[in-house]
Structures are given as C-alpha cells and as structure tokens.
Amino acid sequence: MNTSKASLTRSPGVPGSAARWLLGKAGGGIFVLWAVATAIFFGIRMIPGDPAQAIMGGPGSQASAEALAAARAQYGLDQPLYVQYFGQLWRLATGDLGTSYSLKIPVSQVLAELLPPTLILAGLGLLVAWVMALVLAVISTRSGPVGSAVASGLEIVSSAVPHFWLASVLIMVFSTALGWLPPVSTSTPAGLVLPVVTLALPLAGFLGQVMRDTMATAQRSAFALSARARGESEIGVLLRHSLRHAALPGIALSGWAFGSLLSGAVVVESIFARPGLGRSLLSAVTARDIPLVTGVALVSAGAYVVIMALSDLGERLADPRIGPS
Amino acid sequence: MNAVVPLLRVEDLDVSFGGTSVVRGVSFTVSPGECLAVVGESGSGKSVTAKSLLGLAGPGSLVRTTTLDVAGVDARNLSQRGWRALRGKQVGFILQDALTSLDPLRTVGKEIDDALRLHSSGSGSQRAARVIELLEAVGLDDPVRRASQRSGELSGGMRQRALIAAAIALDPVLIVADEPTTALDATIAASVMSLLGDLRATGSGMLLISHDLAAVASVADSIAVMQAGQIVERGTRDQILQNPQHPYTRSLLAAVPAGKPRFTRLSPTGDAGMDGVASVARPARTQPPATAPAPDVLPVLRARGLYKSFPMAKSAALPAVRGVGFELLPGHTLGVVGESGSGKTTTARMVLELVTPDAGDVELFGEPWSTVSEAGRRSRRSSLGAIYQDPLSSFDPRLSTSSLLADALSFGATRNPRKYTTEVAELLAMVGLEPGVAMRNPATLSGGQRQRLAIARALAPKPRVLICDEPVSALDVSVQAQILDLLDDLQQRLGLSYLFISHDLSVIRHMSDDVLVMRAGEVLESGKTESVFSDPQHHYTRSLLASAPSLPGSHRAQEGP
Numbered sequence: 001m002n003t004s005k006a007s008l009t010r011s012p013g014v015p016g017s018a019a020r021w022l023l024g025k026a027g028g029g030i031f032v033l034w035a036v037a038t039a040i041f042f043g044i045r046m047i048p049g050d051p052a053q054a055i056m057g058g059p060g061s062q063a064s065a066e067a068l069a070a071a072r073a074q075y076g077l078d079q080p081l082y083v084q085y086f087g088q089l090w091r092l093a094t095g096d097l098g099t100s101y102s103l104k105i106p107v108s109q110v111l112a113e114l115l116p117p118t119l120i121l122a123g124l125g126l127l128v129a130w131v132m133a134l135v136l137a138v139i140s141t142r143s144g145p146v147g148s149a150v151a152s153g154l155e156i157v158s159s160a161v162p163h164f165w166l167a168s169v170l171i172m173v174f175s176t177a178l179g180w181l182p183p184v185s186t187s188t189p190a191g192l193v194l195p196v197v198t199l200a201l202p203l204a205g206f207l208g209q210v211m212r213d214t215m216a217t218a219q220r221s222a223f224a225l226s227a228r229a230r231g232e233s234e235i236g237v238l239l240r241h242s243l244r245h246a247a248l249p250g251i252a253l254s255g256w257a258f259g260s261l262l263s264g265a266v267v268v269e270s271i272f273a274r275p276g277l278g279r280s281l282l283s284a285v286t287a288r289d290i291p292l293v294t295g296v297a298l299v300s301a302g303a304y305v306v307i308m309a310l311s312d313l314g315e316r317l318a319d320p321r322i323g324p325s
Numbered sequence: 326m327n328a329v330v331p332l333l334r335v336e337d338l339d340v341s342f343g344g345t346s347v348v349r350g351v352s353f354t355v356s357p358g359e360c361l362a363v364v365g366e367s368g369s370g371k372s373v374t375a376k377s378l379l380g381l382a383g384p385g386s387l388v389r390t391t392t393l394d395v396a397g398v399d400a401r402n403l404s405q406r407g408w409r410a411l412r413g414k415q416v417g418f419i420l421q422d423a424l425t426s427l428d429p430l431r432t433v434g435k436e437i438d439d440a441l442r443l444h445s446s447g448s449g450s451q452r453a454a455r456v457i458e459l460l461e462a463v464g465l466d467d468p469v470r471r472a473s474q475r476s477g478e479l480s481g482g483m484r485q486r487a488l489i490a491a492a493i494a495l496d497p498v499l500i501v502a503d504e505p506t507t508a509l510d511a512t513i514a515a516s517v518m519s520l521l522g523d524l525r526a527t528g529s530g531m532l533l534i535s536h537d538l539a540a541v542a543s544v545a546d547s548i549a550v551m552q553a554g555q556i557v558e559r560g561t562r563d564q565i566l567q568n569p570q571h572p573y574t575r576s577l578l579a580a581v582p583a584g585k586p587r588f589t590r591l592s593p594t595g596d597a598g599m600d601g602v603a604s605v606a607r608p609a610r611t612q613p614p615a616t617a618p619a620p621d622v623l624p625v626l627r628a629r630g631l632y633k634s635f636p637m638a639k640s641a642a643l644p645a646v647r648g649v650g651f652e653l654l655p656g657h658t659l660g661v662v663g664e665s666g667s668g669k670t671t672t673a674r675m676v677l678e679l680v681t682p683d684a685g686d687v688e689l690f691g692e693p694w695s696t697v698s699e700a701g702r703r704s705r706r707s708s709l710g711a712i713y714q715d716p717l718s719s720f721d722p723r724l725s726t727s728s729l730l731a732d733a734l735s736f737g738a739t740r741n742p743r744k745y746t747t748e749v750a751e752l753l754a755m756v757g758l759e760p761g762v763a764m765r766n767p768a769t770l771s772g773g774q775r776q777r778l779a780i781a782r783a784l785a786p787k788p789r790v791l792i793c794d795e796p797v798s799a800l801d802v803s804v805q806a807q808i809l810d811l812l813d814d815l816q817q818r819l820g821l822s823y824l825f826i827s828h829d830l831s832v833i834r835h836m837s838d839d840v841l842v843m844r845a846g847e848v849l850e851s852g853k854t855e856s857v858f859s860d861p862q863h864h865y866t867r868s869l870l871a872s873a874p875s876l877p878g879s880h881r882a883q884e885g886p
Contacts, residue, residue: 221425222420222421222422222425222426223425223426223427223428223429225381225420225426226418226420226426226427226436226488226491227428227436227439228381228412229379229381229412229413229418229420229492230412230413230418230439230440230443230491230492231409231410231411231412231413231414231440231443231444232409232439232443233405233409234405236443240428240431240439241428241430241431244430244431245430318430319430320429320430320475320477321429321430321475321477
C-alpha cells in the first residue's frame with residue numbers, strides 16, 4: 001500500500017548532506033590507505049630474507065658485511081620496528097614514497113610512468129565488459145527462451161574462465177594461427193586489443209548475468225506494460241525503461257569490478273609483457289623492493305577508493321530512490 | 326451512415342495461453358459517451374480481455390475473434406506499427422496496479438510526455454505545457470513540481486492521477502480502465518472515480534474493469550458480468566443491480582457489504598464451488614450479543630491514552646498514534662476505520678505488545694498487559710491472536726499447512742504434524758478448508774484459502790481475542806464475503822472478541838458493534854457503529870461515508886447532511 005514513505009520526504013541536493021557524504025568517503029579512504037600501508041609494512045617483513053641484501057643487488061650479490069651494515073643504516077633498517085613503522089607512516093603522510101631499492105630512482109617517478117598504462121588497461125577493460133554485458137542482456141531478453149539460454153550459458157562460461165588460460169587461447173588463435181593481432185602488447189591500439197579482451201570477458205559474463213535478470217524483470221513490469229499501452233515500441237521500452245534499470249546493479253558492481261581488474265592486470269601485464277603497475281608489483285615483490293611494493297599497493301588502493309566513491313556517486317545519480325544516507 | 330458507430334465492437338473473442346482457454350466467446354460494444362463495466366472475480370478473464378483489445382495479451386497468448394473494431398480500425402490482423410498508432414492515441418489504457426505502473430526512475434512529466442512524443446504531438450515546449458495542463462486537469466496540486474517528481478515521491482492516489490493524465494493526454498476516443506481504484510483509500514478512490522466520470526462527459530467511450538459491483542455502480546451505464554472466461558449476464562446498470570437474473574450476478578451483489586446489517590450472510594450458504602471449499606455445517610443464526618451489555622461486564626481489552634512516535638521516520642513531526650483509548654467487550658467487535666497512515670496498524674501492534682507505547686497502557690481481561698514484563702505476558706499471549714492483510718508473507722515458506730498448524734498448536738515446540746493430526750483436521754474443518762489442504766504448501770493455495778489458513782493458525786492456541794488487521798483488503802469482493810461470514814460464524818460459535826481494522830467503511834460497518842474513526846493518529850469519533858454512522862459528528866466521518874461506494878438499489882440510512 002504505502003510504499004516508500006521515506007522517499008516521500010527525501011530532499012535531494014541538500015548541500016550539507018553532500019558535504020557530509022564527501023567527508024565520510026574521504027575519511028573511509030584515509031582509513032583504507034592506513035590499513036594497506038600497515039599490512040604491507042608488516043607483511044613484507046614476514047617474507048624470509050634480508051632487505052639489505054635486496055638493496056645491494058639481490059641474493060646473488062657478494063656484498064660484504066660492512067656494505068650490508070652501511071645499507072641498513074642508510075635505509076634505517078637497524079632502527080627498532082616501531083620507529084621504522086611510524087617513520088614510514090610519517091613519510092607516506094607527507095607524500096614521500098621513498099626510493100626504489102632495485103631501480104634506485106624515486107618510487108613516485110616509477111609510479112608516474114607505470115600508473116597511466118594500467119589505468120588505461122583497466123578502464124578499457126571495464127568499458128568493454130559493460131558493452132559486452134549490455135549486448136548479451138539485450139540479445140537474451142529480445143530473443144526468447146533459446147536466446148536467453150544461450151546467452152546465460154555464455155555468461156557462465158566466460159565468468160568462470162581464468163585470465164591466464166584465456167590469454168593463452170586468445171594469443172594462439174588471434175596471433176599464432178590467424179596473425180591478426182600482436183602477441184605482446186605494443187604501443188599501437190592493436191596491441192591493446194588482446195589484453196583488454198582478456199580482462200573484459202570474465203567480467204562481462206558476471207555483469208551480464210546480473211543485468212539480464214534486472215532487465216527481464218523490468219520488461220515484465222507494470223510500468224513497461226503501461227509504456228506499451230501508450231504506444232511505445234519494444235525498442236523504446238528497452239531504451240527508455242529497461243536498460244536504465246539493468247544498468248543500476250552494473251553501476252553498483254563497477255567499483256568492485258575495477259578492483260578485480262587491477263588484480264587481473266598483474267597476470268595480464270605479465271603475459272603480454274606490457275608495462276604497468278601489475279607487472280612491476282610482481283617484480284618488486286620478487287626483488288623484495290619494499291618501497292616500490294608499498295607505493296604500488298597504496299596507489300592501487302587509492303585508485304580503488306576513488307573508483308568506489310565514483311561508482312557510489314553514479315548509483316545515486318542513476319537511481320533517485322537512493323537518498324543521501 | 327449509421328446513427329451511432331460503436332467505438333469498440335468485439336465479437337466472439339477467445340484468448341488462450343498454451344492451450345488453456347481463459348476467455349471464451351466474449352462479445353460487447355461500447356458507443357461514444359457510453360461506459361460499459363465488466364465485472365467478475367480474479368481469474369474470470371476480464372483483465373486479459375481488456376489487454377487483448379490493444380494487442381497486449383502478452384507472450385504465449387493466442388487471441389482469436391471474428392470482429393475486433395477499435396476506434397474504426399479493424400484490429401484483427403494489425404501490424405505492430407498499427408497497434409502502436411492505436412495505443413495511447415485512440416485508446417487510453419489505465420492499467421491495474423497504480424502503485425507500480427510508473428517507472429520509478431523517470432519523472433512523472435517524462436512518462437506523460439512519452440504519450441505526446443510517441444504520437445508526435447507538438448514541439449518540446451508545447452508538450453511541456455500540455456503535461457502541466459494535464460496534471461492540473463486530473464486535479465494534482467502544484468503541477469509544475471509534480472512533473473519533476475518520480476513515482477516514489479507521490480502517494481498512491483497521486484500516482485493513479487498521473488497515470489490517468491498519461492492515458493488521456495491525446496484525448497483518446499476510448500478509455501480502458503482496469504481496476505482503477507483497487508489499492509486506493511476510499512476517499513481517494515471516490516475522487517478518481519468521479520474524475521473518470523468527468524472524462525466520460527466529454528464524449529469518450531469507457532470500458533471499466535472491476536471485481537466490485539459497488540465500485541462501478543456510480544459511473545457505469547451498462548454492466549457485463551464475467552465468470553470463468555464467459556459473459557454470463559449483461560444489461561443496463563439498473564437491470565443488473567435491481568433485477569439480476571444469473572445466480573453468479575446475485576452472489577456478487579450479495580457479497581457487497583455496503584448496506585448489509587450486522588450478521589447478514591454475504592456469501593451463498595454452502596459456498597462450495599466459490600472457492601473450492603467444502604461447505605461447513607453452520608450453526609443457526611443467533612442474535613448478536615446483547616446490544617446493551619450489563620454494566621458489570623469486564624472489557625476483554627482496554628486501552629488508555631496510547632501514544633507512539635517513531636523518531637527515525639523523517640516525516641514524524643507528529644506521533645503515529647496520539648492518545649488512543651478504547652474498550653473491547655467480550656463477544657463484541659470493535660471496528661477501527663481510517664485511511665493509510667492513520668495509525669490503525671500501530672495501535673494494533675501496541676495492543677499485541679509488538680511495539681511498546683510511549684505513554685498509556687493496555688489491559689487484558691482487567692489485568693495489566695503493556696506495563697508488565699514480557700515474561701509476565703508470555704503465558705497469556707495465547708489468549709490474543711492476530712491475522713493480517715497478507716497471510717502468505719506471515720507463513721514460513723518451507724512449512725506445509727499441517728506443519729504451520731502444528732507449530733501454532735504446540736506453541737512453537739514442534740513442527741511435526743504427526744502428534745496433532747486430530748487437532749489439525751479440526752482446525753481445518755472449523756475454517757472450512759478441505760482435509761487435503763493439510764499436506765499442501767500455503768503458496769499453492771488461493772487468496773481466500775490462505776486467509777482461512779491464517780485464521781486457523783490464529784485459532785490454534787484457543788485465543789479469546791483476535792486482532793484482525795485489514796484481513797480482507799487484498800481479496801476480491803466475493804472471497805471477502807466468505808471470509809467475513811466465516812469470522813461471523815467463529816465469533817458466534819467460540820464467543821471471540823474482535824479488534825477489526827480496515828480502511829473500508831462498508832466492511833467496518835457490516836462487521837462492528839462499536840467503531841473508532843481514526844485519522845492522523847487520533848480517534849476522531851467513537852461509539853456504537855450505527856449511531857456513529859447514522860449521525861456522524863465529525864466532518865471527516867461524513868466525508869468517509871460520502872465516498873464509500875454503495876449500490877444504488879440498496880437502502881440504508883441517510884449518509885449525513
């Protein structure tokens with residue numbers, strides 16, 4: 001009967017509540033960054049081995065005991081753990097990410113080089129996943145039970161496929177056999193196609209399942225029937241009503257999806273030999289390059305926080321029923 | 326040229342879904358300025374008939390007809406494009422379920438504008454002006470603001486008005502309205518009906534679909550009664566209402582509670598066939614409990630000065646319930662009538678002590694009830710039962726009927742029905758359900774059967790007081806009649822007292838000995854039902870009475886000045 005009483009009194013666009021929302025997001029973000037920095041700091045010390053060894057060129061180096069001690073003193077590794085921890089937090093808070101052990105250049109400089117390619121890869125992956133999911137959803141709702149079953153099967157298979165396997169198959173088919181696309185990532189647009197598709201396909205299957213359900217519900221709803229009774233065509237019902245309803249869960253999941261794309265980038269960048277955060281993270285962990293690992297993790301976490309906030313904002317803009325909470 | 330070309334002519338309409346025939350041989354015509362009402366209970370095929378007229382019977386349907394002329398167009402083999410030209414432009418369709426028929430993500434203005442845009446009527450600014458004009462025409466205040474709001478920000482009545490605005494945007498020659506007032510409060514329903522009556526006066530033809538003869542009586546010129554996919558009787562409104570021929574029409578008329586005194590039977594005796602229910606032996610009618618109870622009779626339930634506010638609700642500038650008090654005498658029914666948001670349900674919850682009052686107290690059988698601890702109440706909880714509007718959502722979906730009843734019979738100790746076979750059978754018989762229902766899942770039962778089961782469960786712990794919160798609001802008039810009769814029977818047989826809550830004045834008037842009229846959390850008026858309704862003191866009670874649908878043929882005391 002009296003549905004959504006609360007929304008009757010909703011007052012959109014109250015400046016105070018928008019500021020409060022932003023403040024809440026910023027506070028949450030800072031907490032996440034602190035938690036990541038702390039987890040990295042202690043976590044990386046659990047890996048066996050001596051960081052000073054890493055500074056001096058890795059386990060293979062024949063550094064003398066004096067040289068190792070000097071490196072420890074230079075990087076503060078001889079201090080008590082809590083001094084190191086708070087010193088690290090303070091440096092991070094003031095924006096000093098330190099110098100990479102293995103590359104011997106400031107971490108901020110490394111990140112400035114590596115962040116853009118990864119963001120481009122993940123962003124394109126999300127976009128392509130969205131397009132594929134929507135196309136699948138539309139096809140399956142428009143083409144009866146058989147089309148729906150086929151689309152549903154495709155979605156389940158693609159969302160279950162692991163990135164490394166998918167990447168190998170795509171390289172074998174499109175590079176080795178057909179020769180259409182380069183097997184390693186190059187700076188040309190063609191070089192981006194396979195990495196992006198590898199990242200996008202599993203996500204598209206996942207998003208597609210959620211969107212198809214919502215879209216089918218919207219197609220059967222009373223408001224869709226009302227629109228048809230006003231003379232709306234099937235395409236019109238889809239574009240003006242159902243598509244928007246289907247997009248809602250997709251928007252809500254996009255923040256999470258972007259996070260999964262960042263972790264997927266570790267695998268994809270390594271396989272396609274593409275420069276980026278993911279591949280550097282892998283080599284930095286192997287080399288026990290603490291500042292670089294910390295920097296990459298913090299920047300990834302920061303990107304994740306921003307994307308989550310954007311997806312939350314997008315959800316609010318797309319669905320007027322969600323008030324400022 | 327003919328004297329009158331009908332706007333709508335249907336002959337021999339058959340609709341089936343996957344081989345199951347739901348409409349058989351239906352024929353009717355609607356002339357300009359005429360209003361034809363098609364009346365029947367749910368499942369009679371009336372909604373499918375209406376949708377078939379616009380080619381919207383839905384996927385999997387097979388529609389056959391010898392004649393289908395809609396607004397001068399032969400619609401038998403129409404293309405999708407042809408249908409779209411008719412929909413909205415020639416025929417305005419007001420669908421069932423006003424609450425969900427607007428897209429919650431789009432503004433009301435856009436939804437109405439769609440009708441104009443789709444039939445390319447005017448420029449953007451012309452259309453915007455027309456939208457405002459339409460919202461004003463259907464009686465919405467502040468139309469400019471309404472146009473920018475979404476359905477979630479509008480009440481049920483406003484949503485229905487906005488839908489009507491969209492349906493009449495292009496001045497269609499024919500309006501089809503499917504249950505336009507179901508789920509609306511009585512005063513709002515009355516104003517929507519009078520709005521539809523005004524539209525007809527402009528010369529449009531109208532096809533009105535309803536389960537309630539009383540609801541259509543004020544606007545229909547002629548009535549067709551549908552049962553099981555066929556029209557069983559048709560005639561002018563006065564013929565049908567005053568001199569019904571078919572037994573089904575008579576049962577529909579008898580089911581309308583308006584103007585039927587207390588304890589008048591509403592459903593046919595031995596109601597087998599109406600709801601697939603075995604007839605139950607009914608005790609001889611006895612007189613209602615003494616009209617003037619002896620002064621020493623102790624009320625079973627007494628509430629004094631109940632207050633409750635919900636600080637979480639942003640709209641709660643006023644408490645949900647303010648200073649409500651009443652007495653319920655043994656074997657009596659106290660009716661509580663008011664529109665949604667009047668505080669009826671909150672009052673019921675305080676009586677059940679599901680919500681603790683902020684102030685005031687409730688006494689049960691003369692002993693403190695709301696002021697003692699839950700441990701002090703527990704042993705007495707079995708004397709207080711409750712039934713609700715939506716019984717299915719109050720049943721655990723994993724339990725069969727007999728497990729539900731075993732759960733209630735054992736006070737929650739076991740759900741194993743084997744120990745309670747006799748008791749379960751007795752309860753089912755008491756509420757007129759067949760023994761076979763015991764093994765079924767409640768989700769497979771009809772609406773009437775579910776409410777019977779809810780009553781059986783409420784009766785399991787042998788309560789003396791039953792709180793009935795809108796128990797018939799979701800039911801068709803004919804099923805409602807059976808449930809009301811059942812409640813009457815049980816009251817007489819078991820000496821139950823009812824606190825009966827409803828927004829429907831006719832139901833309250835038929836069921837209650839005493840009545841409380843509530844609005845905005847307050848009791849406006851209370852007293853003996855007949856004295857309150859024959860001589861209402863408060864203007865709100867008078868407006869409720871004026872808007873309650875009634876059958877013109879039935880004679881009842883005057884409806885106030």
